[in-house]
Amino acid sequence: MGKSKGISVSPKAIQLRLGIAACLIAGFLTIVGIPGWVSSPSNVSNIVLSPTFWPYTLAALTGLTGFGLLLASRTASPIVDPEMAEVAAAAGWVRLAGLAVIMVLTMFALPRLGMVWTSMIVFAVTAFMFRTRHPIVALICAVVIPLALYAFFAHVAGVAIPQGIFVRLP
């Protein structure tokens, strides 16, 4: 299952890219991230008890792993596994971008429209973006499933589901 979702690049390229990414993450954390976003009291008696010690240790280990990946990439196969190979389709990238936009808009819509109405729209838009072969069923599910989940969480589990500012449900 996982194999078909791989990328059509060689193991060598994967190791190389991951190695570079790990080194960049480690470098960024050491130079910018930890000094800027981890605060430590000035009276820490020993370095190993400092709030920064653990993040620095992990950043160093990430850098080491990155170097390891870079070294491993030198001996990794440059040939693309035919099972991993997939045709990069422009439509796939458009759908990925579309899903990212849906997620961002969901975050904006949840407090304004409420969870039920937002979920209905998200369901319908996502199903049509996935090119469903059952549009009527998709629309029915888009209405019924968010309502059923609202009924369970709001009335059985006692969760205060956001109602939004337009239409409120009982």
Added chain:
Amino acid sequence: MSFVDSLMAGLSVVASFEAFFALFAGICIGVVGGAIPGLSATMAVALTLPFTFSLQPITGILLLLGVYKGGIFGGSIPAILIKTPGTPASSATILDGHPMAERGEAGRALGMALWASCTADVVSNLALILFAGWLASFALNFGPPEFFALILFSLTIIAGVSGDSLLRGALSALLGLLLATVGLDLVYGTNRFTFGDPNMMGGLNFIAVLIGLFAIPEIIAMAWNPTAHLGKARALGHTKVSFADYRRSFKSIIRGSFIGVFLGSIPGIGAAPSAFLSYSEARRKSPNKENFGKGEIEGVAASEAGNNGVAGATLIPLLALGVPGDVITAIIIGAFMIHGLQPGPMMFILNVDIIYGLFIGLIVSSVFLFIVGSVAIKGFRFVADVPKRILMPAVLVLCIYGVFAVNNNIFDVGVMFAMGWVGYGMLRYQIPAAPFLIAFILGPLLEDNFRQSMLMSSSDPAILLRGPITWFFWALTLITIIAIVRNIGKRAGA
């Protein structure tokens, strides 16, 4: 408290219609979830988790355990019928299960899968009952240095054995540990990567991270290729499994069950290696070894026994030590935490009623699994027909509700979406997600025990090697690293 007293205490919490109904419903959900390729037992457990918030602790945990056990068996149904494992652990079942389906013996293969699964499940549950209490009483002697060494060993083995590459596993675990540092510092209470946002001061929500890592990437993968799931299901055929088949495969089933119990009780190994080891041992010992891979029923029995033998055993380190044995038990640990329970040796003293209630529920689960599995085999046609392009939007909506319900916080939904993209990136670059999640859970424990050890010893690192228990775990860690490096060397040389 005597064994009988503990048993009675367990019965008092579990002997209710709700508890057994939750267990039964969990197994049904798990079988269906495991049977749908792409949904997986892990995702089924993760999606069921929010529904346990309003339940009694024992009822909620039994629901999740039911999903877990049902999901592991359910994964074998599509493995046999459409050559697509519902869970990674069912991959070994394909080797002989699908050739049997191709020659019209799918019903027989599925029947054997069910019988072997239920037998292994009983063996695994008995092992849990026998060993968890003993291990917990031993673990009562553990202090912070011992727990630090134990967690470090668990992380080493989890990073080393999940996935094709030790380095990618290590990277995954390190990223999980880094993410776990977000929030207020455990000792000084200062901010770490919180960016002044109060939502991040308690750390990132565990359920948002896990659902983001395990459910959302499947939805994103469907956006990338909406037709990747389409396959052709085989008919069940008219032949059924017989008692003679079961008797002939019995040795392999018992051997596979013990392999599952042994590997399952070691944190991080999981069901897939156990299924393959059980299968290869059965092939090595069988008089019909030349039929393996061509549709040998003993092969199906062995792989399913190895696969299901793990299910109870992974709960041994969870209940006795508080260390999750695999990803699913890492999710189940979340259910314990939500209900204010901390798995580990103290739970055998403070919550013995819940522990024994779980044991009783697990024994009953094997019977339920047999009943539900028998029906599911016949009903797979309907499960396979569920349109994935409607199912995935439903999963997305369920994720939104479920993650919000944990803390009534929309910020958590954003965390889930962000982690979904991280998980999808990891999927595409073949970085295993299991070490990330388990490291995210164990990270605070690892750091906390390390710093407590340092406080106890006035920062003398020698405390980390203070006695036989720490030596034992350090030695295991070293042996694991050597074994993994040697394995890599062998693969590179081949």
